[in-house]
Amino acid sequence: MELTQTNLYTxxxxxxxxxxxxxxxxxxxxxxxxxxLNIIGIAIFMLLLAVANTYPAAxxxxxxxxxxxxxxxxxxxTALGLNLASKIAKFSRIVQKEEVITSAESLSDxxxxxxxNNTQERG
Amino acid sequence: xxxxxxTTFVSTYSIPVLIVLPVVIxxxxxxxxxxxxxxxxxxxxxxxxxxxxxLQAGYVLQQTAAIExxxxxxxxPLGIRLSVNEFSAIMLLMTSxxxxxxxxxxxxxxxxxDKEVRFWPLWWFLITALNGIFISSDIFxxxxxxxxxxxxxxxxxxxxxxxxxxxxxxxxxxxxxxGSLMYLLGVAIIYRTYGVLDNQLIANMVENNLSMQxxxxxxxLGMMMKCALFPLHFWLPSAHSNASAPVSAMxxxxxxxxAFFILFTFWFEILTAVVTTAxxxxxxxxxxxxxxxxxxxxxxxPRLKQLIAYSTVAQIGYLFLAFPLMIxxxxxxxxxxxxxxxxxxxxxxxxFLAAGVIQKTMGHDQLSQLQGIATxxxxxxxxxxxxxxxxxGLPPSGxxxxxxxxxxxxxxxxxxxxxxxxxxxxxxxxxxxxxxxNLAFTTPENKDGSEEKFHxxxxxxxxxxxxxxxxSIITIVIGLNAMWLTNLITSxx
Amino acid sequence: MSTLLxxxxxxxxxxxxxxxxxxxxxxxxLALFNQxxxxxxxxxxxxxxxxxxxxxxxxxxxxxxxxxYDTFIEFSVFLCVAIAVLPYILEVPVVxxxxxxxxxxxxxxxxFIPLTIVMAGYLLWIGSSKPGGAFxxxxxxxxxxxxxxxxxxxxxxxxxxxxxxxxxSGVLAFSVAIxxxxxxSQAFIKFPVELAGASILAxxxxxxxxxxxxxxxxxxxxxxxxx
Numbered sequence: 050m051e052l053t054q055t056n057l058y059t060x061x062x063x064x065x066x067x068x069x070x071x072x073x074x075x076x077x078x079x080x081x082x083x084x085x086l087n088i089i090g091i092a093i094f095m096l097l098l099a100v101a102n103t104y105p106a107a108x109x110x111x112x113x114x115x116x117x118x119x120x121x122x123x124x125x126x127t128a129l130g131l132n133l134a135s136k137i138a139k140f141s142r143i144v145q146k147e148e149v150i151t152s153a154e155s156l157s158d159x160x161x162x163x164x165x166n167n168t169q170e171r172g
Numbered sequence: 173x174x175x176x177x178x179t180t181f182v183s184t185y186s187i188p189v190l191i192v193l194p195v196v197i198x199x200x201x202x203x204x205x206x207x208x209x210x211x212x213x214x215x216x217x218x219x220x221x222x223x224x225x226x227l228q229a230g231y232v233l234q235q236t237a238a239i240e241x242x243x244x245x246x247x248x249p250l251g252i253r254l255s256v257n258e259f260s261a262i263m264l265l266m267t268s269x270x271x272x273x274x275x276x277x278x279x280x281x282x283x284x285x286d287k288e289v290r291f292w293p294l295w296w297f298l299i300t301a302l303n304g305i306f307i308s309s310d311i312f313x314x315x316x317x318x319x320x321x322x323x324x325x326x327x328x329x330x331x332x333x334x335x336x337x338x339x340x341x342x343x344x345x346x347x348x349x350x351g352s353l354m355y356l357l358g359v360a361i362i363y364r365t366y367g368v369l370d371n372q373l374i375a376n377m378v379e380n381n382l383s384m385q386x387x388x389x390x391x392x393l394g395m396m397m398k399c400a401l402f403p404l405h406f407w408l409p410s411a412h413s414n415a416s417a418p419v420s421a422m423x424x425x426x427x428x429x430x431a432f433f434i435l436f437t438f439w440f441e442i443l444t445a446v447v448t449t450a451x452x453x454x455x456x457x458x459x460x461x462x463x464x465x466x467x468x469x470x471x472x473x474p475r476l477k478q479l480i481a482y483s484t485v486a487q488i489g490y491l492f493l494a495f496p497l498m499i500x501x502x503x504x505x506x507x508x509x510x511x512x513x514x515x516x517x518x519x520x521x522x523x524f525l526a527a528g529v530i531q532k533t534m535g536h537d538q539l540s541q542l543q544g545i546a547t548x549x550x551x552x553x554x555x556x557x558x559x560x561x562x563x564x565g566l567p568p569s570g571x572x573x574x575x576x577x578x579x580x581x582x583x584x585x586x587x588x589x590x591x592x593x594x595x596x597x598x599x600x601x602x603x604x605x606x607x608x609x610n611l612a613f614t615t616p617e618n619k620d621g622s623e624e625k626f627h628x629x630x631x632x633x634x635x636x637x638x639x640x641x642x643x644s645i646i647t648i649v650i651g652l653n654a655m656w657l658t659n660l661i662t663s664x665x
Numbered sequence: 666m667s668t669l670l671x672x673x674x675x676x677x678x679x680x681x682x683x684x685x686x687x688x689x690x691x692x693x694x695l696a697l698f699n700q701x702x703x704x705x706x707x708x709x710x711x712x713x714x715x716x717x718x719x720x721x722x723x724x725x726x727x728x729x730x731x732x733x734y735d736t737f738i739e740f741s742v743f744l745c746v747a748i749a750v751l752p753y754i755l756e757v758p759v760v761x762x763x764x765x766x767x768x769x770x771x772x773x774x775x776x777f778i779p780l781t782i783v784m785a786g787y788l789l790w791i792g793s794s795k796p797g798g799a800f801x802x803x804x805x806x807x808x809x810x811x812x813x814x815x816x817x818x819x820x821x822x823x824x825x826x827x828x829x830x831x832x833x834s835g836v837l838a839f840s841v842a843i844x845x846x847x848x849x850s851q852a853f854i855k856f857p858v859e860l861a862g863a864s865i866l867a868x869x870x871x872x873x874x875x876x877x878x879x880x881x882x883x884x885x886x887x888x889x890x891x892x
Binding site: 120 | 679682683686687689690693694697698702703705707708709711712723724726727728732735736739742743745746749750800876880883886887
Binding site: 184187188192195196198199202203205241243244245246249250251252290293294297300304312313316317319320323324326327330331361363364365366367368381382383385386 | 692693695696697699700701702703704705706707710711714730731732733734735737738739741742744745746748749751826829830833836837840843844847851852853854855856
C-alpha cells in the first residue's frame with residue numbers, strides 16, 4: 050500500500066472513527082455521548098471525502114453533496130440532543146431544589162431523598 | 173374512462189403525492205398554529221392518502237408490476253429512483269390506514285394546546301418519513317428518511333414533557349443517531365466499492381467480499397438497534413411506554429417496521445450475494461430469543477403500556493424467524509412476513525389506543541389496580557380482547573393466519589424447530605394478555621365494602637376509539653379473507 | 666469468582682468494549698485497503714450533464730438538481746427540529762429591540778455584522794459557480810444573530826407567525842417550485858433548463874433565511890435552558 054493522500058485520509062478517518070466509538074461507548078455523560086456521535090459522524094464524512102479524492106484529476110461531487118447533507122442532518126440531531134439534555138438538566142435542578150427544602154424540613158427522613166444523578170446516569 | 177383516469181393518476185401522480193402532501197400539510201399546521209384547522213386538514217388529507225394508497229396497492233397487485241418514478245428525469249446512477257412494489261404498496265396502505273385511525277383518535281386525545289400544536293406538524297413529518305422509506309430505492313435517500321423518522325419520533329415522545337418521557341426520548345435519540353450512523357458507514361463502504369447508490373444497480377454489481385460483508389454487518393447492526401431486536405431492544409420499553417397513546421401506537425405499529433423493511437430489503441434484494449445460511453440462522457436465533465425474552469418480560473411487567481411495549485419486542489422476533497426460511501422458500505416466507513407485519517401493525521396500534529383511553533380514565537396504568545374496568549370501559553376492553561386474539565394467534569384473526577403461514581413455511585423448508593418458538597411464543601402471549609383480561613373482568617373485592625369501586629380521574633368518552641374499532645375489524649377481516657389475500661400477494665412476485 | 670466479577674464489573678465491561686472496537690477497526694482497515702475503489706464513472710456522468718442544470722458549480726448541481734429530492738427532505742429534517750425546540754410559551758418575557766449598555770460584544774457586533782451580511786450575500790450568490798451556497802451563507806447569518814444575542818439585544822420573538830413563516834420558507838419555496846414545474850412538465854422535481862438557475866437561486870435565497878433562523882433558534886433554546 051502506497052501512502053497517497055487518499056490513503057492517508059482514509060487512515061485518519063478510521064482512527065477518528067475509533068476515537069468516536071470509544072468516546073460514545075465508554076462515557077456515561079450526556080454531552081460526551083453526543084460529542085462521541087458527532088465525532089463518528091465526522092469520521093464517516095472524512096471517509097466519504099477521501100473516496101471523492103481517489104482520482105485527484107476528476108473529483109467526484111456526489112460524496113461532497115452527501116457530506117453537506119449529512120452535516121446539516123448531524124447538526125439538527127445534535128441540536129435536538131442538547132435541547133433535550135438541557136431540559137432534563139432543568140428537571141434535575143428542580144428536584145435538587147426540592148430536596149434541599151425537604152432535607153431542611155425533615156433531616157431524619159432520608160429514605161425519601163434520591164440523588165438526582167441516579168436517574169440521569171443511565172442515559 | 174374512469175379506468176384510464178385512475179391508471180394515469182396512479183402511475184404519474186401517486187408517488188409525488190405521498191411525499192409532497194404530508195410535507196405541505198406539516199408546514200401549514202406549523203405556520204398557522206391553529207388546532208381546529210390542523211385537525212380538519214389532517215383528517216381530510218388522511219382520508220385522501222388512504223384513497224391514494226388503496227388505488228396504488230390495487231394497481232400494483234393487479235398489474236403485478238412495480239410503479240417507478242425517476243426523480244427529475246435523471247436516470248440512476250446520477251439521480252434517485254423511487255419505486256413501489258407489492259411489499260411497499262402494502263406497507264404504504266397500512267401506514268395511511270393506521271395513520272388515519274390515529275389521526276382521528278388524536279383530534280380528541282390531547283388536553284393541552286401546547287402539546288397538540290406541536291403534535292400535528294411533527295405527526296405529518298413522521299408520515300412523510302415513513303412513506304419516503306417505503307418508496308425509496310436509493311440507499312443514501314433512505315438514510316435521510318431514516319434521520320427524519322428518528323428525529324420526528326424522538327420529538328413526538330419529548331412533547332409529552334414529563335421527566336421520564338424526556339429521558340426515554342434522549343436515550344432513543346442516542347440509539348437512533350448511532351443506528352443511522354452505522355447505516356451511513358455501511359453506505360459509505362458500498363459507495364467506495366461500487367460508486368453507485370441505486371438499489372438495483374448495487375444488486376447487479378455486488379460480490380461476496382470482506383467489504384460487503386462488513387457493510388451488511390454494519391447496516392444490520394444499525395437497523396437492529398432501530399427495530400429493537402432482542403439484544404439491542406433496551407430502549408424500546410421505556411420509549412414506547414412513556415409516549416402519549418397516539419405516538420406509542422404509531423411507534424410500535426409502523427416505525428419499528430420501517431427499520432425492518434430496510435433490513436429486509438438489504439438482506440434479500442440488495443446484498444443478496446453476501447447472505448449465507450449461517451447468517452440467516454443467526455438472525456433467526458436472535459428472533460427466537462426475542463420472542464421468548466419479550467414475552468417473559470411482558471408477563472412480569474407491572475404497567476399496562478410497558479406490557480404492550482414488551483409484547484412489541486416479542487412480536488418483532490417473529491419477523492426475524494422468517495429470515496432462515498427466506499433461503500429455502502423465499503416466496504412463502506415473504507408472504508408470511510408481509511401478512512405478519514400487517515396483522516401485528518393493526519392489532520398493536522388498536523391496542524395502544526385502547527390502553528390510552530384506559531390510562532386517561534384511571535389516571536394511571538398500574539395493572540394491579542385495573543380490576544373490573546370491563547364494566548366501566550366496555551369498548552376499550554372489547555378492542556383489547558379482539559387485538560389480543562390476533563397477537564396470540566387465535567383463529568379467525570389475521571395473527572392466526574400469519575402464524576399459520578410461518579408454521580407451514582417452516583415445515584415446508586424442513587426447519588421444523590422454529591415451530592417450537594411459535595408455540596412457546598403463542599402460549600406466553602396468551603398468558604400475559606389473559607392476565608390483563610382476567611383482571612379487567614374480575615369484580616374488585618371491596619374490603620371496606622364501600623362505594624369507592626373506581627378511582628377514576630376523569631370520564632373519558634370512548635367515541636374517539638372509532639378508528640381503533642376499524643383497525644380491530646381489519647385484523648379479523650384479513651383473517652377471514654386469507655386465501656384471497658395470500659394469492660393476491662403471491663401472484664404479484 | 667462472582668465477587669471478583671462484581672467488584673470489577675465496570676472494568677470488565679470497558680475491556681470488552683475496547684476489545685470489540687479494536688477488532689472492528691482492524692476488520693475495517695483490512696476490508697477497505699484490500700478492496701479496489703470504484704472507477705469514478707459517476708463523476709463523468711455528472712460533468713457531462715452540467716450545462717442542463719442551470720449552475721456551473723458541480724456540487725451545487727448535485728445538491729439542488731441531480732439529487733434535489735435529498736435536499737428537500739433535508740430542509741424538512743431541519744424544520745422538524747425547529748418545531749421540536751420552539752418555545753411556544755416563553756418563560757422569559759421577550760424584550761423588544763433595545764440597546765443595553767455599551768458592552769464590548771456590542772461593539773464587535775456593530776463592527777462585524779454589516780460585513781458578515783455582505784459576506785453571506787456574496788456566498789449565496791457565488792454558490793452557483795464556486796464553492797458556497799445556502800448553508801454557508803446561513804451559518805454566517807446565524808453567527809450574526811448569535812452575536813446580537815450575546816450582546817443582550819433581543820431581536821426575535823419566535824412565537825410570532827411571521828417568524829414561523831420565515832422558518833418554513835425554505836421548504837415552502839421548494840414545494841411551490843416542485844408543484845409549479847410538476848403541473849407544467851409532469852416530471853417530479855424537474856427544473857426546465859432555462860429556469861433552472863433562477864429557481865435554484867430563489868430556493869437557496871429562502872433556504873438561507875430559514876436555516877439561519879433555525880440555527881439561531883437551536884442556540885437560543887439551549888442557551889435559555891441554562892440561564
